[in-house]
Amino acid sequence: MEARRDVYQAIADPTRRAILSLLSLQAMTPNAIAENFDCSRQAVSKHIKVLSDCHLLKQKQKGREIYYQFNPSKMKEVKKWLHQLEQLWESRFEQLDEVLKHQK
């Protein structure tokens, strides 16, 4: 099975969430990002790749350096999912309303 690449997978990892937090403040080079973490540069690169594959990052070329920037539009998916969670409870509650009505 092919590995899934979606926003949920991207934010399932704490390091990747931290990278997103950093990049939401400023655009950074891969080296500058890696300096914030104890793990290896390779590990950080891998996380950046996952985030890029999920379209959570935008790339900008400045001279010889590549800068990464947070792309917030993808996060809307998460927001949407949260909304679905609320919908789940709402539909549950409405069904319970019905059940209670018929028990009377």
Add this chain to the structure above:
Amino acid sequence: MRQSIFNKDIENHRMMITREFNAPIGQVWRAWTDPSIIDLWWAPKPWKAETKAHNFTVGGEWLYCMNGPEGEKHWAKATFHKVEAPVLYEGTDAFCDEEGIVNPEIPSMYWKVQFEDKGVSTVVNIEITFDSAESLETIVSMGFQEGFTMAHGNLDELIEKNAI
């Protein structure tokens, strides 16, 4: 229709839901704790909840299955820690197989459900506390399961900040 109130307490990995129901406390309590009634409303349509075992005592378990329209089956198990009829119960909810063997790779959720007597109606307060769930993706992939909230402050800030 009654309004539901959703609140998130990011720091403590909690989600709170408050909802009032048009029935006295005894009846609402029964609807939440008698499996033959829970099965009628727990799963959002077209899914159907099906209880396999239900022992509503401290240390007891509720093993149930969510049956999907395509034949999907998601098993879950609740273990009860506190039962104080008709005002409160607490438990841990976990994903498992049909024998009730818990899948340790998916974080559990801790539940507290309180019932407030309002005479002709009842207010239900649900508090769901999450582990620092790393396998968010796993939980989300379980479909509609309620196994997820913004348990991660960073992420929530991101969303707030960008006013999505």
